[in-house]
Amino acid sequence: MAGNTSADLSLMREFNESLVLNLIRQTGRISRTDIASHTHLSRSTVSSIVNDLLAANLVCEVGTGHSRGGRRPIMIEFNGQAGYVIGVDLGATHLMVLLSDLEAQAVVRVASPFVVEEGPKLGLERIAQAIEQALQEAGLGMERIFGVGIGVPGPLDFATGKPIFPPIMPGWHDTPIRERLRERLNKPVYLDNDANLGAIGEYWWGGGRGARNVAFIKVGTGIGCGLIIEGQIYRGEIGSAGEIGHTVIDEDGPPCRCGSAGCLETLAAAPAILHVAAEADPALASNGKLTILDLIEAAQDGHLLSRRLFAQAGRRIGTALTSLVNLLNPGIIVIGGGVARAGPFLLDPLRETVQQRALPVAVQGTRIVESQLGADAIAIGAVTTVLRELFSGPDLAVPTRPHVAVSQESLNPMS
Ligand SMILES: [Zn+2]
Incomplete structure (x- = not known):
């Protein structure tokens, strides 16, 4: 078992390194002494870990802190440009x-x-x-x-x-x-x-800060939803959770590319809004292909049809979100994607619909806000996913569950 012991020691060492590194990241600036007292690691272990982190350029020494008697301590800072x-x-x-x-x-x-x-x-x-x-x-x-x-x-x-x-x-x-x-x-x-x-980006850095249960709604060519439940992303059994765009909100509505009909997406996503706008007012598309940004500008310039279409889309999204609020009682719903740039033209009717229709107990603690990261939300969420993997350290407690494809064989316990 000697081999195991050394493997465990190196794992422990790796774990302590990520513990120290994360503490330095979170505090911004900290001395070796304070690292030792926060982590309950020995001073010599901390010194040796900090030396390794300095050698890897992941932290740097930045001047001196306040003395509590004796020498002023050298402060350690995370190097965000290490990679x-x-x-x-x-x-x-x-x-x-x-x-x-x-x-x-x-x-x-x-x-x-x-x-x-x-x-x-x-x-x-x-x-x-x-x-x-x-x-x-x-x-x-x-x-x-x-x-x-x-x-x-x-x-x-x-x-x-x-x-x-x-x-x-x-x-x-x-x-x-x-x-x-x-x-x-x-x-x-x-x-x-x-x-x-988008949900991960807004939860960590944007409009979703301050709640443990957050939904991010992306309204663009399609309508998608990312869910953070109790601080964790919720993907569902396979990974398809959050397909709110395919919630049926009009039984007799138009066919959807998913095979169903009357889905939210066919009534409130960008192509649906643009289709109605171009038909009702051909002058809107006189400069070529009408885009959602054109329509937002028209609404801001007082174009009533554009305002009505964003309001209608907002009410329809609000109807779907009413079910989400009743079901999950989120603290914050962040509305993002290209269509969300319509701001109050979309969001005011959306909020009103949810306020009027959701159960009072479910909606009283829910805030509906516009995306703070805007066009960066998804890319910043992607960056965050990589950073979380980088800094999570060895996962000692929760082994990753192997993904098992459901087949007749795997359903038969005797095979
Ligand atoms: Zn659909």
Whole structure:
């Protein structure tokens, strides 16, 4: 068992290192003595760990603190520029690559139009190129990158990193996005649903701060929802939780690309709003293809039809959110995505609907706010996912459950 002992010691050492590193990150600036008293580690263990962290450039020594008798202590600070992380927001019509430091501060953004319908072969190539462009603009080599997080606009199998019949990503079903990019970039890659990442971004750094139960609603080409429950992202059994866009709100409504009809998405997502607007007022589209930003500008300029359409979309989203509020009693609902830039034109009727329709006990503690991270929300959530993996340290308590595909064999206990 001697081998085991040494393995356990190195695991303990790794655990203590992440404990010390996280304490330095959280406090901002701290002395070795204070690290020892906070972590209950011995002074010599702390000194040796801090030396390792200094050698790895993850922390630096920054001047001296106040003396409590004796020598003034040297303060230790986290070095947020010790490395970088990339967050990718892959949308139906846009691609954004955000390069951030280790404190989730954006360094470079590369945004471009994107056509998800062109399929994965071209799409993955475009992602890799945009990442290379971001590195070039930041003047950094790939060796400075710790990992890449990616958000995709559809349901996926979180364990395998593959989209599962994503309605707005035709041709991407079962594509091993995570593996392909891992091979291409030679870095750890994390894949998640875009709304989940928006929820993580807003929960840590944006409008979701201050609550333990947070929903992020992304209103764009589709309508998705990321859920943080008791401080943890909730993905569901496979990873498809939060598909609020496919809540039926009109039994006799138009057909949806998911195969159902009258889904929220067919009545309140950007294409539905734009379709009605262009039909009702052809002058709106006189300069070519009408976009949601055009319509927001029209509403701000007093265009009544545009205002009415955002109000209608807001009420419909509010109707779906009423069920969410009754079911989950979230503390904060953050509304993001391109359509949320309509601000009060969308949010006021949305809030009113939820206030009027949800159970008073469920809604009294719920705040509905606009996204604070705006167009960065999903990319910052992707960055945060990588940072959390980086700084989580060895997971001593909770072993990862293996993903088991449900088949007849696995359902038969005798096989
Ligand atoms: Zn649907």
